[in-house]
Amino acid sequence: MGNNPITVTSPLLPDLGEFHSLLQEIWDSKWITNNGSFHHRLEEALAEYLDVPYVSLFTNGTLPLITALQALRITGEVITTPYSFVATTHSLWWNGIKPVFVDIDLSTGNIDPNRIESAVTSRTTAIMPVHVYGKPCDVDSIQQIADKYGLRVIYDAAHAFGVKIGAGATSILNYGDLSTLSFHATKVFNTIEGGAMIMHDEKTKQRIDYLKNFGFANETTVVAPGINSKMDEIRAAYGLLNLRKVDQAIEARHQVAIRYRQALRGIDGITFFDDMPGVKHNYSYFPIFVDAQQYGITRDELYFKMREQGVLGRRYFYPLISEFSTYRGLESARPENLPNAHRMASSVICLPMHHALSEEDIQRVINCIVR
């Protein structure tokens, strides 16, 4: 009997026995936070795994966004996407920056570079794109625009853990001035709560490390008004163990994506993304898009029908960030400015997608959609 709910995600958990022995190490050392050995080891291990020069660990994925804006002294207006998790825009608001929403490209869900230039004003200082669902943004076009207008680029790469592009399999995290990751329980790689910032040089790494620890450079020197957002030893140890399992988890997700695509291709009114050429994906999400005219029932009707069967998809990202009360009054939040984002938000359902879905689970999800 399988009417137990199938959730949209399920956390990757380390082996409990192995975790216990690392906890014993921490107990023996009595060093539980403040730049301890596990913090250091996880930063090194992630830099190697992700193939990036420098990693700074954080307590979640929102504080590196807020800290990145501080570190680059971003002010005025920042161009961003409404099709994301609210934390992207909240990080701007917390820095007193005005978000300027630009519409997305329907073929990826990411900010449309062709619409960025017309949103640039004399107050624009940066672009904050998101690699939505882990699909890489058009990083070259975005950098060209940034260079032309002297803008910084901060990528919210919360979904893009391990994503690589091009013939050289370059990490997507190596683009822009800074990129940020989330290691929340719902993400491909988790430390329960956690996150990181990726930077290209040692000086920036140093500055970020100060900023996430109140601005302390040493015992008596505070170089900037920093915050406290450093990861503790226990979650760093948990992360080290999960990092060993993440490749297998991504491969399991890949197999789920293959099954979904086989079963759903050709259903009138249901579309989804295929792999992008030359991209190593992480299969963090499996969004489908419902065209009510062709499919016969609306997105919400399908969503609630799935729920009745215990298949708990999620409408990521609905409502759009630009629809929340904080942002709705902005000129750039007008729906006429964001037709593609509205279209995607009103048709999307993210299907259950994680490493532990059984064949029976996958079939139950598919059965809800096939008509």
Ligand SMILES: *Cc1c(COP(=O)(O)O)cnc(C)c1O
């Ligand atoms: C999860 C997420 C965040 C925030 O991460 P937390 O670790 O939950 O603070 C930021 N941006 C996007 C796009 C996310 O999906």
